[in-house]
Amino acid sequence: MTTRSAITGEAAGVPFTALPPAGDGEERAPLVVTWHMMDAPRTHGAFAAALPLTGVRAWRVHLGLPWCGERALSGGEAAVTERIRRDAVLDYVDPVTRQGADEFPAVLAALRERFPVDDGPIGLVGGSLGGGVALRVLTGARVAVAAVALVNPAIRARSVAELVEAATGRPHPWTERSREVADRLDFVARAGDIAALDPAPALLVVSGELDHPGLRRDAEELTAALRERYAEPGRVRLASIPGLDHPLAEQPGDEPAPQLPLAERVEEVMTEWFTRHLSGRSRR
Template identity: 40%
Template sequence: MTTTGVAAGVPYVAVPPSTPRPDAPVVLVWHLLDSPRTERAMAAALPLADLDAWRVYLGLPLSGSRLPEGGLDALFARAMEDVVRNAHRPIALGAVEELPASYAALREQLGLGTGPVALVGGSLGAAVAQLVLLEAARPLGLDIVAAVLVSPVVQLREVLAAIGRELGEYVLDDDTAGFADRLDFVARAGEFPAAGQPAVRIVVGSEDDLEGFLAPAQRLRDELAVRYEDPDRLDLVTVAGMGHGFAEEPGLEPAPQTECAEVVDGLAVAWLARFLDS
């Protein structure tokens, strides 16, 4: 039975495993800023229904029920003023900073046990997943065995350049350049865990922006391939006909799966089941 709630200020949707047990795996999922752009919409787009695991969809800051006054239009207006300071940075870093308290609350509210953990994220939510993998997993004591990164933000500078081609150049300064460095996971590939290397599947759409998303995803895959002892724990899949998002606009509420979302869901389930069950 699906549960909705708030864990230390973070809204979530949670679906329990079909076989309740103390060592049931946990899959943490973060949505996109594109569609699906809330935890509720993400749970409908990627239900991961064939996984015998907890699926917990976490709302990002400044999204869903935490949108600024004025809703989605107000968030977009703020992003137009300064997309890094007003959107990317507070959302991504806020999600990582609030995870320790929210995960502790989730354990208490849902009875999460000691099973392995997998991460799923889309776009900026995939950047959150990567930050958790590199920076937060060890302090939290999370045994992360796998991740699925969909339309991921891999190199923020390339994303900003892609946005700039449509909306005008974004110029990084000393304050924002450090954040861009933090969200350059190609440059940080050497920080991916060396012991018990988590299995990483990257899923991109063939119609997504080449320089902003497709090329960085390939670069990340190539950099990790040099470091991974087992090549079967690393994968890059292109979904034909998919753009950046994979749900119908506006992507705020649960909606029927699109064809692309169904493909992504199947790719995520197949990958996670393989490593969560091992």
């Protein structure tokens, strides 16, 4: 279905909102794929409204995360909350990011068949837990990626568990298995895997100055670890946004809404990043 310039549909069973590049949308252009937050904006349509990336001359395809929107769990938000409280690593971070990453190769093939995108390296965007999906795709999907932009991302599963501990006052139920999974979902520890990619992507992390301290720490440590490993450290950037908390839209964030001024600032930073790095040839 098409509404103005936005195209909604499904690719390999995954719902999306696609925004064509400026012009008639028929010429071949780069592809940028995004995954939204579990916080506001929490659906592909709402994320497309919050961060449309209008200035990026590319197809921007905003994918729906598992457990959200059209793919909401039976029981809705209460069911998600119950899983988070039970085990934030094994029952929340891991299954959502694993499904999002596992389904991506088929989604990408379907998008390339449906839209006039070029066959060059793509761009990835992820917000909050959607950032964890983007990092998991980056390190595991064997897809050439030219540039990545993350906003308030879930870089370490342990940090998400710490947030849940603080919110509930209950210690996380760590087991040998959950520790192994948390190690695998620690992308600071896996900075070498990112730097070793060919091409190694230009990577931007946008961090709200009012975001959770643990997530801000992870953003700083990931970008520092990558700068140490990149031959061109300038291809890694941490951008701090004054006044930005964790969400990018007003609650509840299920439906498209007018873009907030702070989200507009995030979009400006991301647009500059993709304009500089998406079309160029990535190098280590």
